[in-house]
Amino acid sequence: MNLDDLTDLAEKYREAEAGVDREVRVCLAASCQSSGAVPVFDALVAELGDTKPSCKVKGVGCMGLCSAGPLVAVADREADLQGSVLYRDVTADDAEDIVASIDGPPVERLRCPTNQPFFARQQKIVLENAGIIDPDSFKGYVAVGGYSALIRALSEMTPADVLREVTDSGLRGRGGGGYPTGLKWSTVAKMPATQKYVICNADEGDPGAFMDRAILESDPHRVLEGMAIAAYAIGANKAYVYVRAEYPLAVERLQTAIRKAKRSGLLGNKIGDTQFSLEVEIRLGAGAFVCGEETALMASIEGLRGQPRPRPPYPAEAGLWGYPTLINNVETFANIAPIVREGGDWFASIGTERSKGTKVFALAGTITNTGLIEVPMGTSLRDIIEVIGGGIPGGKAFKAVQTGGPSGGCIPAQHLDIAVDYDSLKTLGTMMGSGGMIVMDETSSMVDVARYFMEFCMTESCGKCIPCRTGTQQMHSILDRLAKSQATRAELTLLEELCEVVQATSLCGLGQTAPNPVLSTMRYFRDEYEAKLGEV
Amino acid sequence: MSLQQAKPPLPSDDKRWKLVNATMRRNGYAGHALIETLHSVQDAFGFLDEGSLRFVASSLDLPLSKVYGVATFYHLFALKPKGRHACVVCTGTACYIKGAGGLVERLQERYDINPGETTEDDRLSLLTARCVGACGLAPAIVIDGDVLGKLDSESLIAKLEELT
Ligand SMILES: Cc1cc2nc3c(=O)[nH]c(=O)nc-3n(C[C@H](O)[C@H](O)[C@H](O)COP(=O)(O)O)c2cc1C
Ligand code: SF4
Ligand code: FES
Ligand code: FES
Numbered sequence: 027m028n029l030d031d032l033t034d035l036a037e038k039y040r041e042a043e044a045g046v047d048r049e050v051r052v053c054l055a056a057s058c059q060s061s062g063a064v065p066v067f068d069a070l071v072a073e074l075g076d077t078k079p080s081c082k083v084k085g086v087g088c089m090g091l092c093s094a095g096p097l098v099a100v101a102d103r104e105a106d107l108q109g110s111v112l113y114r115d116v117t118a119d120d121a122e123d124i125v126a127s128i129d130g131p132p133v134e135r136l137r138c139p140t141n142q143p144f145f146a147r148q149q150k151i152v153l154e155n156a157g158i159i160d161p162d163s164f165k166g167y168v169a170v171g172g173y174s175a176l177i178r179a180l181s182e183m184t185p186a187d188v189l190r191e192v193t194d195s196g197l198r199g200r201g202g203g204g205y206p207t208g209l210k211w212s213t214v215a216k217m218p219a220t221q222k223y224v225i226c227n228a229d230e231g232d233p234g235a236f237m238d239r240a241i242l243e244s245d246p247h248r249v250l251e252g253m254a255i256a257a258y259a260i261g262a263n264k265a266y267v268y269v270r271a272e273y274p275l276a277v278e279r280l281q282t283a284i285r286k287a288k289r290s291g292l293l294g295n296k297i298g299d300t301q302f303s304l305e306v307e308i309r310l311g312a313g314a315f316v317c318g319e320e321t322a323l324m325a326s327i328e329g330l331r332g333q334p335r336p337r338p339p340y341p342a343e344a345g346l347w348g349y350p351t352l353i354n355n356v357e358t359f360a361n362i363a364p365i366v367r368e369g370g371d372w373f374a375s376i377g378t379e380r381s382k383g384t385k386v387f388a389l390a391g392t393i394t395n396t397g398l399i400e401v402p403m404g405t406s407l408r409d410i411i412e413v414i415g416g417g418i419p420g421g422k423a424f425k426a427v428q429t430g431g432p433s434g435g436c437i438p439a440q441h442l443d444i445a446v447d448y449d450s451l452k453t454l455g456t457m458m459g460s461g462g463m464i465v466m467d468e469t470s471s472m473v474d475v476a477r478y479f480m481e482f483c484m485t486e487s488c489g490k491c492i493p494c495r496t497g498t499q500q501m502h503s504i505l506d507r508l509a510k511s512q513a514t515r516a517e518l519t520l521l522e523e524l525c526e527v528v529q530a531t532s533l534c535g536l537g538q539t540a541p542n543p544v545l546s547t548m549r550y551f552r553d554e555y556e557a558k559l560g561e562v
Numbered sequence: 563m564s565l566q567q568a569k570p571p572l573p574s575d576d577k578r579w580k581l582v583n584a585t586m587r588r589n590g591y592a593g594h595a596l597i598e599t600l601h602s603v604q605d606a607f608g609f610l611d612e613g614s615l616r617f618v619a620s621s622l623d624l625p626l627s628k629v630y631g632v633a634t635f636y637h638l639f640a641l642k643p644k645g646r647h648a649c650v651v652c653t654g655t656a657c658y659i660k661g662a663g664g665l666v667e668r669l670q671e672r673y674d675i676n677p678g679e680t681t682e683d684d685r686l687s688l689l690t691a692r693c694v695g696a697c698g699l700a701p702a703i704v705i706d707g708d709v710l711g712k713l714d715s716e717s718l719i720a721k722l723e724e725l726t
Contacts, residue, residue, distance in 0.1 A: 313637035396656075
C-alpha cells in the first residue's frame with residue numbers, strides 16, 4: 027500500500043458515509059460509562075431508529091469534561107467538539123428530546139456551552155480525534171487521515187529522516203522525566219543488534235492521572251501508529267504495550283485496534299507492502315506502581331517481580347531480555363503521527379523554548395471542571411486552574427495544586443502565574459510528571475497530604491533497597507505523629523535529614539523522589555508543620 | 563527438550579482449568595507468561611490458591627518459590643478467596659482529597675472489616691485500589707467490576723445493602 031492507496035481508502039470510507047451529515051456522538055470512554063453512558067447510547071439508537079438515515083448515533087472517546095458525563099454531542103459530520111451542540115448529565119429519558127432536536131432548536135435544559143474557556147482555550151494535537159471518532163473503528167481512523175504518517179514514513183522517508191523530524195520537533199517524553207524523544211530514539215537506532223524492541227508504557231500508576239487511559243480509550247490506533255513509526259526508525263520488529271489491568275476498557279479497545287490494523291496490513295508482516303514488519307503484543311500489569319519505572323516494567327514483561335535494576339546500562343543499550351529497547355509513554359507515541367505528518371518544525375513552533383508542543387493534563391480534586399485538557403506548553407497555572415478549570419467550587423479559596431504525583435510537589439497560590447513547562451515546575455521543587463494536577467482548597471491540610479504521599483511510597487516501595495524501604499517507613503511514622511500533633515521539633519529535623527538521605531541513596535526514581543511532596547510542602551507551608559508540633 | 567516434556571495433569575476436571583491452559587499454550591509455556599497465566603487463574607477462580615500456584619509452577623517449569631514471589635509482589639493478585647461481592651474504594655490522590663478515607667472508615671465501621679477482609683457471612687469484601695482512572699468522578703468506587711462515582715457514604719452503603 028502506498029500513500030495514494032491509503033488516500034483512496036480514506037476517500038472510500040468517507041464516501042460510504044456520505045449520506046450521513048449529522049452525528050449524535052455519545053462519549054463511551056470509561057468515566058462517562060461509569061455515569062451511565064451505555065443506556066443513553068442504547069436509548070438514542072432506539073429512539074432514532076431508521077427515521078433519519080442522514081443521521082447516525084456514534085460511540086466516541088473522551089470529550090474532556092468527564093465530571094459532567096454522560097456527554098452527548100450533536101454535530102455536523104465534519105464538526106469538532108467546539109462546533110457541536112453539547113449536552114451534559116444526559117440520561118436515557120432525554121433521548122427523545124435529543125433526537126427531536128437534531129433538526130430543530132437545541133434542548134436548553136441539557137446544554138453545556140462549548141464556547142466556555144474549558145473548550146475554547148484548548149489546543150488539540152494528541153486529543154484531536156478524541157470525542158470525534160469511534161475508537162473501535164479502523165475505518166473511522168483512516169477516514170480522518172490515520173496511518174498516513176506511517177505509510178509516508180515507510181514509503182518516502184528513511185529511518186534517519188524520521189529520526190531527524192522527531193529530533194527537530196523537540197518533543198520530550200511525556201511519561202514524567204521529559205527526556206528528549208529524538209535523542210532516545212537515535213541512541214537505540216545506533217545500537218548494533220539483530221533484535222530490538224519497542225515498549226509503550228501504559229502503566230499510568232500516578233494516582234490522579236488519567237491521560238493515558240483516555241488516549242487509549244479514545245484513539246488507540248494513533249498510539250499504534252506512533253509505535254510503528256518508532257519501530258521503523260530504530261529497527262525493531264517486535265513491540266509491547268504494557269497496560270495496567272485496572273484499565274479493562276483501554277485494554278479491550280487496544281486489542282480491537284491491534285486486530286483490525288493487522289487485518290488491514292498496517293501491522294504485522296510486510297506493512298504497506300514494504301519490507302518492514304511489526305508484531306505488537308499487550309502485556310498486563312498487576313497493580314504495582316513501581317512497574318511504571320522502565321527497568322521494573324521490563325522485568326515484569328519478562329514474568330518476574332517488577333523490581334528496578336541500576337542504570338546504566340539503560341534500556342537503550344540492554345533492555346528487554348538484554349536487547350536494545352525503546353520505551354516511551356502513551357502520550358509520547360500519540361504525538362508522533364502529527365509530527366511526521368506536519369513536520370518537526372511545525373511542532374517546534376508550539377510551546378516554550380525548551381518544552382515543545384502541547385501537554386494533556388488531568389484536572390482533579392476540588393476544581394469546578396474536572397477532566398482532561400490539552401494546552402500548549404507554557405500556559406500559566408492560573409489559566410489552567412482558574413480559567414479553563416473554572417476555579418474552586420463552593421466559594422472556597424485555592425490553597426495548592428499538586429503536580430507530578432508521588433514524585434512531585436505542591437504549588438501555592440503565589441506561584442500560580444508560572445508558565446507550565448518541564449523546567450519551570452522544577453524550579454518550584456515539583457515537576458510536571460505525567461500531567462496529573464490535583465487541586466486543593468483551603469480545607470486541605472498540607473501535612474496530611476505529605477503523609478498521604480509518604481504512605482503511598484511506603485506501600486509501593488518494592489523493598490529492594492534499604493533507604494527507600496525503611497526510610498519511607500520512618501518518614502511516614504514521623505508524618506503520622508505530626509498529623510496527630512505528637513511529634514517533637516527534633517523529629518521534624520530528623521524528617522528533613524531523612525528526606526536528603528532517601529533522595530540521595532535510593533536506587534530508582536520512586537525512592538529518589540519520594541521526599542518531594544514533603545520537601546515542597548515544608549517549603550511553602552512551613553507554618554502548618556510548626557503549628558502541628560507537639561508540646562514537648 | 564522442553565518441547566517433549568509432559569505437562570502436568572489438570573488439578574481437577576473443573577472446566578476453568580482449560581482457560582488457564584489455553585493462556586499458557588498461547589504463550590508457548592514460556593516462563594515469561596507467568597503473570598499472564600496468574601491473571602487467567604484469578605479471572606477464572608477469583609483468587610490464587612496453593613494448588614493453582616503449584617500447577618502453574620510445574621506447567622511453566624518454574625520453581626514454586628518464584629511463582630509465589632511474583633504472586634505476592636503484585637497487589638492485584640489475591641491469595642485468599644473474596645466474598646460474593648467486592649467493593650473497591652479508590653484511595654488515589656484525587657479520591658483521597660474528595661473524602662475516600664471517610665468512606666473506608668464508614669464501611670469498616672458498618673461491616674466490621676478492614677480493607678482486604680471479607681465479612682463473616684462471605685457476602686462482601688472491602689478492598690482499596692490506587693486510582694482506577696475515573697478521577698473526574700472522585701471518590702470512585704468499584705462494585706463487582708462496575709465503577710461508580712461521586713457517592714457519599716450513605717448512598718454507598720445503600721447500594722451495598724441492595725446486593726444479594
Ligand atoms: C516509580 C516510577 C513510576 C513511573 N511510572 C510511569 C508510568 O506510569 N508511565 C510512564 O509512562 N512512565 C513512568 N515512569 C517513567 C518511566 O520510567 C520512563 O521514564 C518513561 O516511560 C519513558 O517514556 P518517555 O520518555 O516517553 O517519558 C515512572 C518512573 C518511576 C521512577
Ligand atoms: S528506590 Fe524503592 S522502589 Fe526503587 S528499587 Fe529501591 S526499594 Fe525499590
Ligand atoms: S469520559 Fe466522557 S468526557 Fe471524559
Ligand atoms: S484517584 Fe481515584 S480514580 Fe483516580
